[in-house]
Amino acid sequence: MKKQDLINFELDIKKIYESGKIKAPIHLSGNNEDQLLKIFKKVNNKNDWVLSTWRNHYHALLKGIPANWLKKQIIKGRSMGIINKKHKFYSSAIVGGIIPIALGLAKSIKLKKEKSKVWVFIGDMTFETGIFHECYKYSKNHNLPIKFVVEDNGLSTNTPTNETWIKKSKIPKGVYYYKYKRKYPHHGTGGWVLF
Amino acid sequence: MVRVVGCYFNTMKLKYKNELIRSMKFLGKKKDTIFIGQSIKFTGNAIYNTLTEVPNKKKIEVPVFEDTQMGMSLGLALNGFVPITCYPRFDFLIVAFNQLVNHLDKIKFMSENQFNPKVIIRTSIGSKHPLNGGVQHTQDYTEVFEKVLTEVKVVKLKEPKDIFYNFKKAYHDKTKCSYLFIEDGDFYNSK
Numbered sequence: 001m002k003k004q005d006l007i008n009f010e011l012d013i014k015k016i017y018e019s020g021k022i023k024a025p026i027h028l029s030g031n032n033e034d035q036l037l038k039i040f041k042k043v044n045n046k047n048d049w050v051l052s053t054w055r056n057h058y059h060a061l062l063k064g065i066p067a068n069w070l071k072k073q074i075i076k077g078r079s080m081g082i083i084n085k086k087h088k089f090y091s092s093a094i095v096g097g098i099i100p101i102a103l104g105l106a107k108s109i110k111l112k113k114e115k116s117k118v119w120v121f122i123g124d125m126t127f128e129t130g131i132f133h134e135c136y137k138y139s140k141n142h143n144l145p146i147k148f149v150v151e152d153n154g155l156s157t158n159t160p161t162n163e164t165w166i167k168k169s170k171i172p173k174g175v176y177y178y179k180y181k182r183k184y185p186h187h188g189t190g191g192w193v194l195f
Numbered sequence: 196m197v198r199v200v201g202c203y204f205n206t207m208k209l210k211y212k213n214e215l216i217r218s219m220k221f222l223g224k225k226k227d228t229i230f231i232g233q234s235i236k237f238t239g240n241a242i243y244n245t246l247t248e249v250p251n252k253k254k255i256e257v258p259v260f261e262d263t264q265m266g267m268s269l270g271l272a273l274n275g276f277v278p279i280t281c282y283p284r285f286d287f288l289i290v291a292f293n294q295l296v297n298h299l300d301k302i303k304f305m306s307e308n309q310f311n312p313k314v315i316i317r318t319s320i321g322s323k324h325p326l327n328g329g330v331q332h333t334q335d336y337t338e339v340f341e342k343v344l345t346e347v348k349v350v351k352l353k354e355p356k357d358i359f360y361n362f363k364k365a366y367h368d369k370t371k372c373s374y375l376f377i378e379d380g381d382f383y384n385s386k
Contacts, residue, residue: 078305085309090273092305094297100263101298104270104278107255111229112274134260 024077030183047116106144125156210355215245218362223249232281240283265294272312311371322380
């Protein structure tokens with residue numbers, strides 16, 4: 001999967017959404033292709049787990065989920081919670097909800113002495129929540145095979161994270177972090193769609 | 196005879212707790228089970244006393260983070276474990292409502308049955324005798340949970356005879372659904 005493939009996938013979904021065929025919210029990705037392509041070079045697509053959010057299309061594609069399967073799920077209205085067992089991919093539309101689940105997966109991997117890892121992708125507002133901090137602390141102190149990635153677009157829906165927290169917390173050791181500017185609105189495509 | 200805060204109980208007649216111990220011993224012998232909760236390795240609540248026959252290596256003692264504990268239980272189940280996740284009081288399970296309702300109860304639907312994790316949840320209505328724990332430690336929310344949960348089966352353990360049968364049934368349930376078992380703290384000392 002190359003940068004342009006990712007961009008084209010979302011453009012395709014945008015077109016389908018604007019035709020009124022997707023009767024559920026979509027959260028398109030964009031402007032973070034380079035960062036994700038770099039991070040996913042470290043992900044073992046066969047063995048590792050990836051846990052993502054409502055904005056999960058890029059993560060799913062880079063995890064190796066076939067574009068056609070993903071597209072069908074999105075058309076069925078499942079964009080916000082893409083789940084694929086074969087590809088060890090889980091996402092959720094509840095803020096912070098994936099983090100404790102990832103922790104349990106990482107604990108199970110350690111108990112079973114497996115070689116895999118768990119990758120957790122979260123936004124900058126989720127990073128500030130208590131649930132992240134308790135799970136990060138637990139995973140670090142128990143040396144669990146889990147990697148957190150903070151994708152900072154500065155917004156939670158349309159609320160600026162800095163407006164609510166005044167300042168952002170320091171990124172802890174071992175946490176991947178990158179900043180980007182959102183290409184698409186929080187959900188939808190920015191245009192009026194007649195269903 | 197055992198003296199507990201001024202009251203005498205005939206332990207020979209108390210089957211409720213013994214049936215719980217028997218059930219946990221049964222589950223503890225299964226290869227894929229794992230016990231998770233606070234005060235499961237260390238004394239501090241009634242549930243601890245029902246886990247005496249479970250080896251410590253099968254127990255994950257966790258901090259007080261109820262919602263995280265429920266999410267962790269789901270995560271363990273996604274990778275093949277059958278977690279027995281323990282919440283000493285019903286009042287504390289409320290704190291885990293998010294993971295229970297938004298994730299565990301929805302995962303079959305969300306994954307279109309790709310994932311059918313089995314989590315066995317234990318909780319207990321706090322006892323009122325001989326000490327009454329007050330409104331934050333003794334509530335029974337069974338009806339609320341029955342209304343909210345659509346996939347997780349809710350089972351109230353009223354009689355000693357129901358206990359082993361239901362835990363065994365939950366473990367072997369081929370529909371692979373999760374269970375919430377509601378015990379009653381007062382029955383530990385009265386039935």
